[in-house]
Amino acid sequence: QVQLVESGGGLVQAGGSLRLSCAASGRIFRLDRMGWFRQAPGKEREFVAAVRSNGGATYYADSVKDRFTISRDNAKSTVYLQMNSLKPEDTAVYYCAAGYGPFAPAAANKYDYWGQGTQVTVSS
Numbered sequence: 001q002v003q004l005v006e007s008g009g010g011l012v013q014a015g016g017s018l019r020l021s022c023a024a025s026g027r028i029f030r031l032d033r034m035g036w037f038r039q040a041p042g043k044e045r046e047f048v049a050a051v052r053s054n055g056g057a058t059y060y061a062d063s064v065k066d067r068f069t070i071s072r073d074n075a076k077s078t079v080y081l082q083m084n085s086l087k088p089e090d091t092a093v094y095y096c097a098a099g100y101g102p103f104a105p106a107a108a109n110k111y112d113y114w115g116q117g118t119q120v121t122v123s124s
Contacts, residue, residue: 002027002028002031003024003025004114004115006021006096006116007023009118012120014087015086017084018083020094020118021080022081023077025077028098031099032101033111035096035097035099035111036079036094037097038094038095049061050070051070052105058070067086083120092119095114097113098113
């Protein structure tokens, strides 16, 4: 089993920045990828970013490319999402996810573990 705990959400003005953290524990050594998804009220959960465990390749949704950066600290078993130039449409609950198997970064059903989510609110 793998446990994921997110932190770092909050309220920020448009144009501001936040950094989300996702601390992983348990049987993490076999994980192939970790990612971030988000869900706004009344909308479906959508992919944000992912990082591959082997090699560190990253993948981003077009809506956040050039504004968000996913990174990992293997020593701390933690994945980060640095969010810059935030917009009101980035407001959502952000979820950390982890998975095994072939790299399918944007497919939520390919992730095996999920965190509880952290709220990000961007005011205009």
